[in-house]
Amino acid sequence: MSFDIEKHEIVGFVGLNGAGKTTTIKMLSEILTPTSGQITTNGYIPYKSRNKLSMYIAVSLLHNPKIRVSEVFNYIMY
Incomplete structure (x- = not known):
């Protein structure tokens, strides 16, 4: 998997159970430390830079199937 997220971009992971989102x-x-490959987040290697990334990443787990993803993004934006 390879992707870039631009500054101020909001990204959602959507997929079936077991797809690797979490x-x-x-x-x-x-x-977690990757078992192969490499990962960088905002220029840092996450498992080598503990606590430096907390200001850049926010995680919200959506468990209510009655709430649509678009509603969550609208909430985050305001």
């Missing part, structure tokens, strides 16, 4: 977020936010 694992990806955990690697981006310093919780």
